Amino acid sequence: MSSVFGKPRSGSGQQSAPLEVNLAILGRRGAGKSALTVKFLTRRFISEYDPNLEDTYSSEETVDHQPVHLRVMDTADLDTPRNCERYLNWAHAFLVVYSVDSRQSFEGSSSYLELLALHAKETQRGYPALLLGNKLDMAQYRQVTQAEGAALAGRFGCLFFEVSACLDFEHVQHVFHEAVREARRELEKNSLARPLFISEERALHHQAPLTARHGLASCTFNTLSTASLKEMPTVAQAKLVTVKSSRAQSKRKAPTLTLLKGFKIF
Numbered sequence: 001m002s003s004v005f006g007k008p009r010s011g012s013g014q015q016s017a018p019l020e021v022n023l024a025i026l027g028r029r030g031a032g033k034s035a036l037t038v039k040f041l042t043r044r045f046i047s048e049y050d051p052n053l054e055d056t057y058s059s060e061e062t063v064d065h066q067p068v069h070l071r072v073m074d075t076a077d078l079d080t081p082r083n084c085e086r087y088l089n090w091a092h093a094f095l096v097v098y099s100v101d102s103r104q105s106f107e108g109s110s111s112y113l114e115l116l117a118l119h120a121k122e123t124q125r126g127y128p129a130l131l132l133g134n135k136l137d138m139a140q141y142r143q144v145t146q147a148e149g150a151a152l153a154g155r156f157g158c159l160f161f162e163v164s165a166c167l168d169f170e171h172v173q174h175v176f177h178e179a180v181r182e183a184r185r186e187l188e189k190n191s192l193a194r195p196l197f198i199s200e201e202r203a204l205h206h207q208a209p210l211t212a213r214h215g216l217a218s219c220t221f222n223t224l225s226t227a228s229l230k231e232m233p234t235v236a237q238a239k240l241v242t243v244k245s246s247r248a249q250s251k252r253k254a255p256t257l258t259l260l261k262g263f264k265i266f
């Protein structure tokens with residue numbers, strides 16, 4: 001059986017289109033969302049970013065020998081989740097980031113996980129989330145133990161990692177690739193289940209979007225969330241920066257990262 005995720009058809013000798021995965025990075029300000037995103041895309045740690053910019057980047061990845069066109073939205077909520085539909089209706093998977101040296105950011109990550117759980121309940125779909133305790137290099141200033149991170153992840157049934165945007169690239173890459181795997185599993189599940197939902201999808205189009213409000217955040221979400229309704233968010237003040245990736249990566253056929261706005265690479 002040919003897979004929805006683009007295994008070449010036998011005899012064709014050609015690879016089919018890459019799997020498209022949208023990944024949103026969520027978390028309180030200062031948790032290290034931008035630093036992790038940039039580390040993943042460029043292998044570099046860049047210490048200062050404009051906290052008010054929200055960017056979407058794209059990168060051609062290979063995960064488990066499969067080409068993946070990955071889009072990463074580095075979100076910039078203020079102190080609580082806001083206007084969440086821009087990522088809730090777009091992303092296939094979420095990285096929820098806190099900083100191990102900040103209890104406040106840990107509490108923030110819990111709000112995001114609750115938000116995702118609520119959205120999943122409302123839309124009756126799975127939204128894979130990975131919980132990341134960032135700034136592991138600052139472990140001597142820990143305010144959140146590893147056990148607390150693992151317990152929170154366990155409560156929401158998500159994977160948990162402790163990472164550092166300024167330590168090794170491979171660990172950060174592993175986490176992003178795990179998110180792709182989770183998204184792929186969910187997409188595959190939805191695709192296999194699809195025929196069962198045809199009539200429900202039609203019904204959904206006639207319904208007004210449900211609006212949910214809850215104590216965590218002034219968020220509205222739209223329950224029209226089938227894959228076909230996922231759209232690229234508007235990229236405000238987008239400025240296209242094309243960055244050649246490292247020499248190691250340049251052996252690949254498509255060595256160019258396309259970065260939309262946000263930080264300068266030297």
Ligand SMILES: Nc1nc2c(ncn2[C@@H]2O[C@H](COP(=O)(O)OP(=O)(O)OP(=O)(O)O)[C@@H](O)[C@H]2O)c(=O)[nH]1
Nearest residue numbers: 029030031032033034035047049051135164165166
């Ligand atoms: N030591 C250390 N510092 C980090 C790490 N990741 C990020 N930082 C620093 O933490 C600060 C905040 O990082 P950002 O990546 O801007 O955090 P953010 O979550 O994107 O924050 P906003 O842009 O405000 O939403 C910056 O000064 C980073 O240099 C890390 O792994 N270790």
